[in-house]
Amino acid sequence: MVIREVTGRRPQEVLAWSRDLLEPAMRAAADSLSGTMRLIAGYHFGWWDEQGEPTDADRGKSLRPTLALLAAEAVGGDATAALPAAVAVELVHEFSLLHDDVIDGDATRRHRPTAWSVFGRNPAILAGDALLTLSFEVLATSAHPEAKEGMRILSSAVQALVDGQSLDVDFEDRVNVDLTDCLGMAHGKTAALIGCASALGALFGGGRPVQVDHLRAYGHEMGLAFQLADDLLGIWGDPAVTGKPVHSDLRNRKKSLPVVLALTSATAAGKELFELYQGDQPLSPAEAVRAAELVDQAGGRTWSQQQADDRLDRALRRLRAAHPDARAAAELSALARLATRRDH
Structure with a gap:
């Protein structure tokens, strides 16, 4: 007997399938918002421009949903049963992006002006708050038998996300940040919600507790790999791909994982980077170029890629431990590899 490997759909096909399922449910949820909040949310989602006219702007990858x-x-359920979970995690993610852009002062997101730069800081913050509240309402009104447990899982992830964001902000004013601190920030700011997404999906799909736990861990480890890859993109990514200016993280003196590894490396390059990172004004383009060179020379680039690869391996081991449906497992594996590539 010939055993054929199950490969599933390609990642881009899976993402397109997900967006087709998700968007009507997202629009239905957003329609419950007030006029101004709905306008800002829809602009941020890429549905329309600042006047509310339809547009074909970039709407993001929709990885978490x-x-x-x-x-x-993966646990043998129907994807449509997990739509409330998918909508809830995407609303939380978009809430965090709205707030992140305000906190970081970023002027572009997904290749166009950020919501705060169009509508103002305070309206953008309030729109983010509205999305966060809406995420819990979506779960509460889903009539799913696991809605209460889903809200508990989501609440825990939001608390971790906020803690991680708080650490990220705190790092801006701290002279010394070590790798333990920085990894702790990544566990909260990024990995917690990605782990929550896969756990909620398994829960709403009728998975056994052990499957929910393994899939949460799969998502969490994938989230750490994703953050490491994203930090690499924040320094060396192509603006045409990232939608942000080249060296944007360095120009803002952001203490991302590759930077912190370099700063704590006790190398000549790390010491020069430390001196360059002093001050409170953005680095000039030339200084940012030099900072990127120093991070690379101090080992930050190589270490981050190695760590991303290791976390991806851990994620895939936890996925296999859940004994998932073969096609869904193949697609989750391919999606994890896509999300943690440096050139996407």
């Missing part, structure tokens, strides 16, 4: 939908299938 896709994980929720696939996790439901």
Whole structure:
């Protein structure tokens, strides 16, 4: 007997399938918002411009809701049963992006002006608050038997996300940040919600507790790999791909994982980078170029890629431990590899 490997759909096909399922449910949820909040949210989602006219702007990859939908299938459930979970995690993610852009002062997101730069800081913050509240309402009104447990899981992830964001902000004013601190920030700011997405999907798909736990861990480890890869993109990514200016993280003196590794490396390059990172004004373009060279010379680039690869391996081991449906497992594996590539 010939045993054929199950490969599933390509990642881009899976993401397109997820967006087709997700968008009507997201629009239905957003329609419950007030006029101004709905306008800002829809602009941020890429549905329309600042006047509310439809547009074909970049709407993001929808990674987290896709994980929720696939996790439901991985435990033998129907993806549509996990739609409330998918909508909830995407609303939380978009809430965090609205606030992040204000906190970081970023002027562009997904290749166009950020919501705060169009509508103002305070309206953008309030729109983020509205999305966060809406995420819990979506779960509460889903009539799913696991809605209460889903809200508990989501609440825990939001608390971790906020703690991680708080650490990220705190790092801006701290002279010394070590790798333990920086990894702790990544566990909260990024990995917690990605782990939550796959856990909620498995829960709403009818998974057993052990499957929910393994899929949460799969998502969490994938989230750490994703953050490491994203930090690399924040320094060396192509603006045409990232939607942000080249060296944007360095120009803002951001203490990302590759930078912190370099700063704590006790190398000549690390010491020069430390001196360059002093001050409170953005680095000039030339200084940012030099900072990127120093991070690389101090080992930050190589270390981050190695760590991303290791976390991806851990994620895939936890995925296999959940004994998932073969096609969903193949698609979750491919999606994890796509999300943690440096050139996407």
